[in-house]
Amino acid sequence: MFNLKKTALVFGVLFAASYLLWALALLVGGQGFLDFVIGLHLLGITVTSQVTLGKAVIGLIYHFVMGLVFGFVLAWLWNKLGEE
DSSP, X not given: OOOHHHHXXXXXXXXXXXXXXXXXXXXXXXXXXXXXXXXXXXXOOOOOOOOOHHHHHHHHHHHHHHHHHHHHHHHHHHHHHHOO
């Protein structure tokens, strides 16, 4: 059995950390990095990004909450389907 709160917290932190790495990569790499990533997906589009502190904080909070929800639902489903 998974602990619902602990699993949700772990996924929340993982989602937020992955977003933080993405935001830092955009901040450091700039437009060249973004063009490289878009090119890896074989997309012939131009994307511009303006990283601001406000957007980064909102994105971090959003990804943390989505991780919480995902982790909670995953643990709940695992516990429900694993009951005997």
